[in-house]
Amino acid sequence: MKLKCYSVGDVDTRSSAADATGVRPRMNRLYQTSTMAALLDAVYDGETTLDELLMHGNFGLGTFNSLDGEMIVNDSVIHQFRADGQAGRVPGDLKTPFACVTFFNPEKEYMIDTARDKDGFEAIVDQLVNNPNLFAAVRFTGMFERVETRTVFCQCRPYPPMLDVVARQPTMQLGASTGTMLGFRTPGYMQGVNVAGYHLHFLTEDGRRGGHVTDYAVLKGRLEVGVISDVEIQLPRTEQFARANLSPENIHEAIRVAEGG
Numbered sequence: 001m002k003l004k005c006y007s008v009g010d011v012d013t014r015s016s017a018a019d020a021t022g023v024r025p026r027m028n029r030l031y032q033t034s035t036m037a038a039l040l041d042a043v044y045d046g047e048t049t050l051d052e053l054l055m056h057g058n059f060g061l062g063t064f065n066s067l068d069g070e071m072i073v074n075d076s077v078i079h080q081f082r083a084d085g086q087a088g089r090v091p092g093d094l095k096t097p098f099a100c101v102t103f104f105n106p107e108k109e110y111m112i113d114t115a116r117d118k119d120g121f122e123a124i125v126d127q128l129v130n131n132p133n134l135f136a137a138v139r140f141t142g143m144f145e146r147v148e149t150r151t152v153f154c155q156c157r158p159y160p161p162m163l164d165v166v167a168r169q170p171t172m173q174l175g176a177s178t179g180t181m182l183g184f185r186t187p188g189y190m191q192g193v194n195v196a197g198y199h200l201h202f203l204t205e206d207g208r209r210g211g212h213v214t215d216y217a218v219l220k221g222r223l224e225v226g227v228i229s230d231v232e233i234q235l236p237r238t239e240q241f242a243r244a245n246l247s248p249e250n251i252h253e254a255i256r257v258a259e260g261g
C-alpha cells in the first residue's frame with residue numbers, strides 16, 4: 001500500500017509563525033474584529049483578547065476597549081499608544097473592539113530613495129498591487145521627513161460617538177523620524193466594514209512614540225506589500241453591537257473625518 005503525500009504549496013518559508021498545533025497559518029489572510037461603522041457608532045468594547053488576536057496575525061492595527069489608544073502590531077508585538085503619552089507593550093488579556101491583523105508575507109518590495117508625500121507613497125503601493133479591488137498589507141521601514149499622528153482618548157460610559165471623540169483628539173507632529181509605518185489598503189466597496197483607502201499606524205524605531213497616521217512624507221527606506229484576497233470578519237454578539245446603526249447615511253464623510261483620510 002502506498003502512502004499518500006501532501007504538500008503545501010503556498011507556505012511562506014520566511015515566516016516562523018505557527019499556531020499551537022504547529023500548523024503554519026495561511027499568509028496574507030486578513031482577520032478583522034467588528035467593523036469600522038460599529039466603532040463610529042460607539043461600540044468601543046469588544047470580546048476579542050489580544051492573545052486571541054495574535055493567533056490570527058503578527059501584523060496589523062486597531063484600538064483597545066474603551067477606545068484606550070492606538071494599536072500597532074509588528075512582528076507579533078502589540079504596542080499601545082495612549083493619549084496621555086504612555087506607550088508600550090500590553091497584557092494579552094486586554095480586549096479590542098476593532099482590529100485588523102494578518103500573517104504578513106511581503107510579496108512585493110520596493111526601495112524608496114527619494115522623498116514621497118502621502119499621495120506619492122500611495123501611488124507606488126497602488127502600482128505594486130495593480131488591483132484596486134483587493135486588500136493590501138503595507139509596511140514601510142525607514143526614514144521619514146515628517147509624520148503627523150493622532151491618538152484617541154480613553155472613553156467612559158455612556159460612550160460618545162467617535163466623531164465627538166476625534167474632534168477633541170490630540171494630534172502630534174513628529175518631524176524627522178525613523179520608524180515603521182504599517183497598515184492596510186482597503187477597497188472602496190468595503191467602506192463601513194473597514195476604512196476604504198489607506199489606514200496606517202506609525203511606530204518610532206525606539207517604540208516610544210506613534211499612533212494613527214493622518215499625514216506624512218517618507219524619505220528613504222524599504223516598502224513591503226502583501227496582497228490580500230482572503231478575509232475573515234468576526235462580528236461581536238454583544239448588546240452594544242446589536243443596537244448599533246451600521247448603515248448611517250453619512251458613512252463616507254464620517255469615516256473621512258474620523259480617520260483623517
Ligand SMILES: [Zn+2]
Nearest residue numbers: 199200201212
Ligand atoms: Zn487607526
